[in-house]
Amino acid sequence: MSNEDYYDITVVGGGPVGLFAATYACMRQAKTQIIESLDKLGGQVTNLFPAKKIYDIPAFSSIKGNALINELVQQVQQFAPQIFLNEKVQEISKTASGFKLVTNLRTTYSRTIIIATGVGAFQPRKLALPNANSFENQQLLYSISDPQKFANKDVMIAGGGDSAVDWALELAPFAKTLHIVHRRSKFRALEANVARLHETQTIFDTPYLITDLQKGADTKIKVTLKKVKEDSTTQLRADYLLVNYGFVTDTKILQDWNLETQHNLLQVSPNMQTSTPGIYAAGDIIDYAGRVNLIATGFGEAPIAVNSAMHYLNPDLRQPAHSTQLIKKFPKIK
Known part of the structure; x- marks a missing residue:
């Protein structure tokens, strides 16, 4: 398996944080794929409250869930990452060049991974x-x-x-x-x-x-x-x-991936790295002192995870100072 067959970053989870992580990864010009277990993007927002107004997204006085997801999908599609729906990551194992991910449909390879699965599998309580x-x-x-x-x-x-x-x-x-x-x-x-x-x-x-x-x-x-x-x-x-009694979640799959958890949440370092070097995480699947469970919090964690993954791949690469410095020319938005 050559490095050309590897994605630079695989984002596991296609909710709001996963979508923005993929957008930022593409802005860093990383070869990126999104793997989502459901049949559509958006995670909990799409499946539990698509028509509810969300009040904690910066720059929006309020925005409905489906409108937020539509904006995030349009944003990520500018950069055309590979998106795979109805796929569940069942196994993650280390290889000489990164990681092998076995899903219910295929085997794929990635040099780094960002886990953004939210609270995992969920259903209303x-x-x-x-x-x-x-x-x-x-x-x-x-x-x-x-x-x-x-x-x-x-x-x-x-x-x-x-x-x-x-x-x-x-x-x-x-x-x-x-x-x-x-x-x-x-x-x-x-x-x-x-x-x-x-x-x-x-x-x-x-x-x-x-x-x-x-x-x-x-x-x-x-x-x-x-x-x-x-x-x-x-x-x-x-x-x-x-x-509206909340929802029941299942994060047992994390145990199969051999990642350190506490109270069913991933433990991460300040650079969003999990217990396995090369695997990072962002959003409600992670835990650290003082974390607030807001979508906006995950939006801030996603670039940290991406930049950490890029530094892991290229330790000598200078970290960007501003988003407008990431790529030489932004694609035109139609």
Whole structure:
């Protein structure tokens, strides 16, 4: 296997951080490929909250998830890296010139690797009631693709984190009625957003737990709420119940790659290197003291990982000072 058959950088993961890592790698003129296990780019943003507004991206007062991914895809496509979808990296092993990656579809080679898989495989944390699955994808939803579906509808949102509050802010202007149910009186979401939500007509049902779901006489769902530490209950009817309890993740594949983890997250050095020289990581899959789980944080980590990978490949190569110095001529954007 010659060096010509190796990619310089393989980005594992096609979410926001992976896309920007590939863009920056191409700006460094590295031969780059992206390997994504899902059938489309965008990671959690595409699959869990494509229509939700995101407020923590610099330069955007807010931007919807699908719009952010569209911009990132357009950005990376300027440089035409190889993109492989529906591929899962099953094995990573060291070779004389870098690494061999075995996926479910092929074997490929790379001189360095950047892991940007986010939280790994994920699925929404579901409502733990025996009959909940009989309402799924009808009155009970775990994600939203079209907010207008809820116009003039009675909507109930369950959850106390950022996703639940963000969805409530998104739907409050046009829902007929909007309830938010949380098991605690205090929300975990960003304080400014909770304050904004209190300024709307949203009804706060706290501290309550959802204990039962039943079909109503019409197409509505009948939801029983029990007050925490009390026996009192109340029933509400809604056209839709949107549950935002976070998601269940699986990062077991990292163990198969023989990388050091702690609490199922990759441990990295300040230059984003994992326990294996030549393998770097960025985004929510990594952990270090003081890290904040924001997309913007991952955007900052991606160039560090790329520059570290380039230095690993060419120790004598001068590190760039500014992005406009990376390549001699930027391609025209059509």
